[in-house]
Structure formats: structure tokens, C-alpha cells
Amino acid sequence: MMQRNHRKELVGVVTSNTGSKSVKVTVDYKIPHPLYGKEIKRKTTVHAHDAENACEIGNKVRIVSTRPMSKLKRWRIVDVLK
Template sequence: MSDRKQRKNITGTVTSRSGDKSIKVTYDYKIRHPLYNKEIKQKTVVHAHDEQNECAVGDRISIMETRPLSKLKRFRVVKVLHKAPVID
């Protein structure tokens, strides 16, 4: 049985290119407050590994959980879902 099928897959937006082959990805999720039952929107920023340096700020991408690649990087880019428009 493949172990990769049980890893987290997240869709998010690239918010920063912090270095060579490194990006920051922001993704949103909703939780329900335990007492008031109101949905609360929260966001998380994770560091990801971009092997081909193909991502730009604003791109929608899919990332997958992987082994630790550095102090902060625990995800890698699977594919670019939507490229951000280039502003000249």
C-alpha cells in the first residue's frame, strides 16, 4: 500500500518567494466555535519546497506533506493549478 495516499494535500496561494526553491503558501479553512456554533475563518502559512522554481506570487497551487526538508519546510509542490496574471 502506498504511503503517499495518506499524506495531507492542501490547496493554497503563494504569498512569498523566500529563496531558491522555497515559497510560503497561505491556505484558509473554517472551524466551528464549540460554544457559539459560529463558523470562523482562519488561515495558516506554511513553507514549501518548489523544486523547479515554477511558482510565482499569487499562484494557486496544490502541495503535499512530505518528510522534513529543512527547519521549516514540511510540504512540497505537487502542481500549479492556476497561474497569477503577470502585471507589467
């Protein structure tokens, strides 16, 4: 059987939990400027599946990519870090 070790993992902060079993997670990352090399802050917001409704706004969570669960949800919560 094929292993699922190729899944992407991200760490972000929960910014919204208004839906049932759904949360919005903001992930911050840095990229170097193509010409000058200075690191630039960027962020992206992803929709994630929270099976136990355990997340509150402001929690730091680890998410992994998964199969599409709805129109926007492609990630699921693995654990709550803080």
C-alpha cells in the same frame, strides 16, 4: 512495498517566493465556533519545496506533506492550479 496514500493535501496561495526552491503558502480554512457554531476563518502559513521554481506570488497551488527538507519545510508543491 508500502503505499504513500496517507499524505495530507492542502490548497493554498503563494505569498512569498524569495528563497531558491522555497515558497511560503497561506492556507485558509474554516472551523465552527465551539459554542455558537458560526464558522470562523483561520489561516496558516507553511513553507513548501518548489523543485522547478515554477510558482509566482498569487498562484493557487496544491501541496502535500513530505519528509522534513529543512528546519521549516515539511511540504512540497504538487501542481499549480492557477
